[in-house]
Each structure stands twice: as C-alpha cells, then as structure tokens.
Amino acid sequence: MNWDDLRLFLAVARTGSISGAAKQLGVQHSTISRRMRQFEKNLGTRLIERKSGRYELTPAGENVKEVSDRIEREVLGFDGALAGEDAQLVGPLKVAALNNMASSVFMPMFASFNRKRPQIELHIIVANMDVSLPQREADIAIRLTNSPTESLIGKRIVTVASGIYGSRDYLRLLREKGGRPKWIGVECCGFHVTWTKRTSGSQSHNFYCDDTLLTLSAIREGLGISILPCFMGDTDPLLERYCAPDPAYNLGLWVLLHPDLKRSARVLAFRDHMVQEIKEKKDLFEGLRPQAGH
Amino acid sequence: MNWDDLRLFLAVARTGSISGAAKQLGVQHSTISRRMRQFEKNLGTRLIERKSGRYELTPAGENVKEVSDRIEREVLGFDGALAGEDAQLVGPLKVAALNNMASSVFMPMFASFNRKRPQIELHIIVANMDVSLPQREADIAIRLTNSPTESLIGKRIVTVASGIYGSRDYLRLLREKGGRPKWIGVECCGFHVTWTKRTSGSQSHNFYCDDTLLTLSAIREGLGISILPCFMGDTDPLLERYCAPDPAYNLGLWVLLHPDLKRSARVLAFRDHMVQEIKEKKDLFEGLRPQAGH
DNA sequence: AACATAATGTGCATATTTGCACATTATCGG
DNA sequence: CCGATAATGTGCAAATATGCACATTATGTT
Structure with missing residues (x-):
C-alpha cells in the first residue's frame, strides 16, 4: 500500500x-x-x-x-x-508573498538572496490569501496587515502607504475637462474593497480587478483611478498620484515565521536578508518617493 | 512531502x-x-x-x-x-507458497480458483522462506511444517511424505553395477539439509541445489539421489523411488491465515477452495501413488 | 423545463519514475 | 596487496503517473 x-x-x-x-x-x-x-x-x-x-x-x-x-x-x-533544528544553509525554502509584491518590488530581493545562497532552493508561493504556516504550506510569509496572527513570530518592518493613482493621460484629461473621476472596482481583498467603497462613494463600477497587478494595468489603460500601494504607483512612469497617501490606508509589512522554525538556519538567513532589503527601500514603501512631475 | x-x-x-x-x-x-x-x-x-x-x-x-x-x-x-471485514469476493489476494509446490501441484488449483472467481486478483508470492502474514506480505500462506506459528489460524490438511528419488536410468545402472549411490547436496531448507546429511552419512557433495525444483532437475540429469516430496517424485515419469518413504521425513501441509482476516470473504473462499483441492489429492501427497514399475 | 455553472470522468500527450544493464565503489578473505 | 563478491550509483529505455483539453454528469437558478 x-x-x-x-x-x-x-x-x-x-x-x-x-x-x-x-x-x-x-x-x-x-x-x-x-x-x-x-x-x-x-x-x-x-x-x-x-x-x-x-x-x-x-x-x-x-x-x-x-x-x-x-x-x-x-x-x-x-x-x-x-x-x-536545521542548521544547514541548504535545501528547500518556501516563501509566501502577495502576487503584487512578489513579482515587483520583492523579485530583485529574492534574486539577490538566490545569488548569495544558491544551495537554498527558493520556492515562491504567491497567493492573495494567507497560506498556512502551521500546515507547512510555507516556511515564511511576507504579509501586509495591521494585525498578524499572534502565534507567528515576526515584526513590522515598515509601513506601506497607499494612495490613489491614475494614469498621467487620464488625470491630465480630467484636469482639463473637470468632473469626477471614474473608480475601478476591486475585489482583491477586504481592505481595498472597503476603502474603495468609502472613498468613491456610491459610484458603481463596471470593471473589477481581483489582483493589484490587474488594478495597475487597468489604471494604465485609463479605465479610472484606484487605491494602490505607493511602492507600485510611485514606480510606474505612466502613473501619477491623484491625491496624497492617506494614513488610513496604511498597512504594516511583516516577515513572519512559525515558532517551530525559529532556529532553522536557512529560514533565518532569508528573513534577515529580506528585512535588510526592505529597510533599504523604506522610503519607497512609505510613500516618500513620489514621481517627479507630480 | x-x-x-x-x-x-x-x-x-x-x-x-x-x-x-x-x-x-x-x-x-x-x-x-x-x-x-x-x-x-x-x-x-x-x-x-x-x-x-x-x-x-x-x-x-x-x-x-x-x-x-x-x-x-x-x-x-x-x-x-x-x-x-471485507465481505466482497473481489479485489487482490496475496498467496504465499513454496516455489516447488506453487509451480507444480498447486498451479492447477490456483487456476481453477481463478476461473471460478475472476474478480479476485490472485497474487502468488513464491519464496522458500516464510513471508510475514502480520506484516501483510501475504494474506494466506501455504506451508510445509510440523510446527506452524501459533498465532496464525489454520489446520494441517494432509501429511506430505518424502522419499529418496533417483532417475530411472541412474538407478538401473546402480543396480547393475552395484555400489553406493551419489547424493546431491541440498541447501533449500534446514529440514532437507539435516536429513540428507543423516541419510547420506559423511559423503561430501560437489553439486548443491537451494530449491527443490533444482534438485528435481539434478536428479533427472542423473547427478545422484536426493530426498524429494512424493508429490514431486511420484509424478515425474523419469524418476523412481530409491527407497520407500520414511515417516521421519513427513511434514504437515498447512493453509494459514492471520486472525485479522478470518472474516474476509475472499480469503476464506480461497482457503476453502485449496483445502478441498488438496484433500482430493491426499493420496499423492501422502506417498500412496508410487509410479508403476517400482 | 432550460440554461449556466460546477464537479467529475476520459483520451491523449507529456512528464516523471522505475527497471535494466553496466559502471563504480566498498568490503572481505586469501 | 589482489581478486572476488556485494553494495551502490548512473545512463538509457520502458513503464507509469500526471497534466491538459474536452466530454459527461450533477446541481442550482430562473
């Protein structure tokens, strides 16, 4: 059997x-x-x-x-x-991260860790829902939240600011013609859904995105405005801020691990690497790098 | 994992x-x-x-x-x-038997069971050492022994007699020329080894067989005499008895199963089938069918 | 009842695993 | 040390498992 x-x-x-x-x-x-x-x-x-x-x-x-x-x-x-208890800097390492971060701001960080530690097999798991660390679906999770699961180990490394973004062309036309902007509907997470609803009022949407990367593309296409984390909005040359970040949109960026793994050498090596890399881009995450021309 | x-x-x-x-x-x-x-x-x-x-x-x-x-x-x-608890006459069934019996006297019995119950997948496991029923290496074991494992369920169905056999040509030459016969060395099981040693005296061998089927072939080739179960010796037309069966060589033929399986429909169906078939050939097993011409 | 959607099943191509034959390494005895 | 044997490793072909695309079945809504 x-x-x-x-x-x-x-x-x-x-x-x-x-x-x-x-x-x-x-x-x-x-x-x-x-x-x-x-x-x-x-x-x-x-x-x-x-x-x-x-x-x-x-x-x-x-x-x-x-x-x-x-x-x-x-x-x-x-x-x-x-x-x-694994003291070896070798073997598989499963990292869970949001799709928008993994494929954008974090990928260079993953790559540099991979170049520094090629014996560690990095497995990046992207999901817009929490993967379970206790079930060993991942060894480390990088999460955007203001209230992480208490049983996990980790700290808030930076604050991620969010603002409302639109494409440069769309916003220029809006300023010339006046009127109210069109809001893109989002279904990526409760947080964005809630704030979009409050900020856009009772406006109904005819275009929904269930992932921040999709939202970014829709904004680029001129479909309207939407809330985006600043690290995404401020690094795309086709986008600009519709208005400044609102602290109400702030979320904490956490690197979390399960208590069982607090002595695993490769988990700790990856955590330390990510903490350092994220801190080096603190300004970008916190919305202190708006694009020139705003 | x-x-x-x-x-x-x-x-x-x-x-x-x-x-x-x-x-x-x-x-x-x-x-x-x-x-x-x-x-x-x-x-x-x-x-x-x-x-x-x-x-x-x-x-x-x-x-x-x-x-x-x-x-x-x-x-x-x-x-x-x-x-x-399986009441179904369907599914796999693992049967362990000695190589000499499985490929000779039992094969027609297996075949007739297979024709009667084609939904039961028969897996015949041949080994000259006991396979473990508790470890589920087999569901049923057909064994030659005078002392079966006590924890297993089953009974002694017939007694298997053994005699000393040689090829007809070899024995005819021996009778013409006189002298002592040559013994074939065996390494198939402790039982045969012991009795060969006792019966052949201190004669040394230059040809050893570790399986009774091999011994049968060696006898056919005229390499000497050896102890064989009667069901093998008495059914090969090239062989004849060197001397009558000795009760000291007797072994019991058992159909054994693990207590866990005493209610499994297909295990019981196979056991009953084998018990009946073996009893029908009781004379052959007990050495009451010597070849004509002896 | 009709339709849309979700869940499960099937055939075929692709990917992975395993068996086979041989190579390499390790161990034992003379 | 050498030779024989046993144990383990490797490349390639064969066997098996899985993914994919489509078909079929089941379920829920109108």
Whole structure:
C-alpha cells in the first residue's frame, strides 16, 4: 500500500470534493479522481460516497480518516522539529508573498538572496490569501496587515502607504475637462474593497480587478483611478498620484515565521536578508518617493 | 512531502542497506537509492549515514524512524481491520507458497480458483522462506511444517511424505553395477539439509541445489539421489523411488491465515477452495501413488 | 423545463519514475 | 596487496503517473 494515498484521501475527506482536494494539494482533479479510485480498489472497499453534491465518508472511510489525521500529526510533528533544528544553509525554502509584491518590488530581493545562497532552493508561493504556516504550506510569509496572527513570530518592518493613482493621460484629461473621476472596482481583498467603497462613494463600477497587478494595468489603460500601494504607483512612469497617501490606508509589512522554525538556519538567513532589503527601500514603501512631475 | 517515502525509509532503517530494503519492498535497489536521496534532499537533512558496511541512522533518522514505526502500526491496524471485514469476493489476494509446490501441484488449483472467481486478483508470492502474514506480505500462506506459528489460524490438511528419488536410468545402472549411490547436496531448507546429511552419512557433495525444483532437475540429469516430496517424485515419469518413504521425513501441509482476516470473504473462499483441492489429492501427497514399475 | 455553472470522468500527450544493464565503489578473505 | 563478491550509483529505455483539453454528469437558478 502506498502511504501517500492516505494524504490524498485526507484532503478529499476534509474538502468533501475531488476538486477541493486537487486545489489544496496543487494537482489536477483528474489525478485525485484516478488515485482515489485506485486506492479504493487496492483496499477492496469504498471510502467515499457521493451524497447531495458532496463526498461523504463510508464507515470504513471514517476509520481511515482518523488514522490519516493521526499520521498527519506525526508527520507535521517531526517535519516541524526537523526543519526547526536545521542548521544547514541548504535545501528547500518556501516563501509566501502577495502576487503584487512578489513579482515587483520583492523579485530583485529574492534574486539577490538566490545569488548569495544558491544551495537554498527558493520556492515562491504567491497567493492573495494567507497560506498556512502551521500546515507547512510555507516556511515564511511576507504579509501586509495591521494585525498578524499572534502565534507567528515576526515584526513590522515598515509601513506601506497607499494612495490613489491614475494614469498621467487620464488625470491630465480630467484636469482639463473637470468632473469626477471614474473608480475601478476591486475585489482583491477586504481592505481595498472597503476603502474603495468609502472613498468613491456610491459610484458603481463596471470593471473589477481581483489582483493589484490587474488594478495597475487597468489604471494604465485609463479605465479610472484606484487605491494602490505607493511602492507600485510611485514606480510606474505612466502613473501619477491623484491625491496624497492617506494614513488610513496604511498597512504594516511583516516577515513572519512559525515558532517551530525559529532556529532553522536557512529560514533565518532569508528573513534577515529580506528585512535588510526592505529597510533599504523604506522610503519607497512609505510613500516618500513620489514621481517627479507630480 | 510524500508520505510513502517514510515507508521506504523504514525499510532501509530496518535492513541497514539499500539492497536489503529493495528486496523487502520488491523494487530495484536503484529506485531505493534515488528515492532516499531525494527524500533527504527534500527534508534538508541526512537520515542515514554509511558506517562500517551498513547504513546507520543519524539522530534525525532515529526520530523519523520512530514516527514511521508508529505510522506503520496505524496503517497495519486499519488495513487489517478493513481486510478482515471485507465481505466482497473481489479485489487482490496475496498467496504465499513454496516455489516447488506453487509451480507444480498447486498451479492447477490456483487456476481453477481463478476461473471460478475472476474478480479476485490472485497474487502468488513464491519464496522458500516464510513471508510475514502480520506484516501483510501475504494474506494466506501455504506451508510445509510440523510446527506452524501459533498465532496464525489454520489446520494441517494432509501429511506430505518424502522419499529418496533417483532417475530411472541412474538407478538401473546402480543396480547393475552395484555400489553406493551419489547424493546431491541440498541447501533449500534446514529440514532437507539435516536429513540428507543423516541419510547420506559423511559423503561430501560437489553439486548443491537451494530449491527443490533444482534438485528435481539434478536428479533427472542423473547427478545422484536426493530426498524429494512424493508429490514431486511420484509424478515425474523419469524418476523412481530409491527407497520407500520414511515417516521421519513427513511434514504437515498447512493453509494459514492471520486472525485479522478470518472474516474476509475472499480469503476464506480461497482457503476453502485449496483445502478441498488438496484433500482430493491426499493420496499423492501422502506417498500412496508410487509410479508403476517400482 | 432550460440554461449556466460546477464537479467529475476520459483520451491523449507529456512528464516523471522505475527497471535494466553496466559502471563504480566498498568490503572481505586469501 | 589482489581478486572476488556485494553494495551502490548512473545512463538509457520502458513503464507509469500526471497534466491538459474536452466530454459527461450533477446541481442550482430562473
């Protein structure tokens, strides 16, 4: 019996669907479907049954799930202990960061760390939702928040200011013709959604972006204005500030790690590197580098 | 992390070598070697180290072995429970039998079971050493022994008589010329080794066989005489008995299963089938069918 | 009932893993 | 030290697993 099938079954049991498990494990749903069928065939019994639109566990499946839960705890326990004590500056390192930051301001920082420490395999995980450090989905998370999860270790390195940006052409036309600017709708995170709603009033949108990078592109296209972090708005030559940053938009930039990993040499090496690099760009993050011409 | 790597690591930890683990798991040693290296790389730490001709565990490896032991217990626990309650006459069934019996007298019996129950996937495991039923290396074992493992369930179905056989030509020449016969050396099992030594006296051998099928072939070639079970000697037209079976050579033929599986429908179906088939050939096993012409 | 969407299944191409054969290294005995 | 054997490593072909694109089925809404 392949023990790894238990890990896969556990994902199906927890999500209640094949597509949910596929998403959680980062593989194709067809892979999950096939492996589950084969696993059940090997065992000679059904573990899951289709009921009212979701998969429910058979009695046998309940039993196997309990076992799999215990196995996961065992695995997470030693995995955490191993990684936490690892004094080697070698091996994999999973870093979770927001898509907008990872592909822009942070990428040069990742690259310089990679050049300095090529034996450490960097795995950048971009997601606009928090990845779970306790579940070892990542070793380090770089987060924008004013209230980080308390059980994680880390500090607020800089404050990230945000302002309202529009393209230069769009704003020039707006100044010539007057009138109210058009707001781009955002669905990237509750924070941006809330502030966009408050600032734009009851204006309705006909264009929505669920990622800040998309918002940036939409602004460049002249679709309107929107809230952007200054490190993005102030570094794009086609954009300019519609108005100055409002402290109400401020968020903290945190480099967080799980307590289990506080002695892992490569995690600490990466953290220290990022802290230093971020501090060197403190002005940019805090909105003190507006573009010339504003 | 692939949980199945833990199962593989456990085999290496227990056998102290890559080739040992490969043999235990039934895969190529190169597969073990590669997967272990990759597993260690993924973990970022060494689990095994080469010391005086064997692999020993690092401290981290000791920790992971304990976890893997516990996981194995979990897996064997539910696997046993699942299989034991399985009322389906479908799925895999692993049968362990000696090579000489599996390929001769039992094969027609396996075949008839397979024709009767094609939904049951028969896996015949031949080995001249006991495979472990508690470790689920097999579901059923057919064994020749006078003292089966007490914790297993099963009974002695027939007695297997053995006699000393030689080829017809060899024995005819021996009778014409007189003299003492030459004994073929055996290394197949302690039982045969002991009785060969006692019966042949201090005669030394220059030809050894470590499998009864090999012994049969050597006898056919006229290399000498040797002890063979009657079901083998009495069914080969080129062989005849050098002397009658000696009850001292008798062994019991047992069909054994693990207590966990005493309610598994397909295990019981196979057991019942074999018991019936073996009883139908009781005379042959007990040496009551000598060849005509003896 | 019709339609849209989500979830699952299937065929085929691609990627990955494994077996095989040979090479290299390590160990043991003379 | 040398030779034989056992254990491990490597390149390549074969086998297996997975991703992708599409098909089919299931579910929810109008």
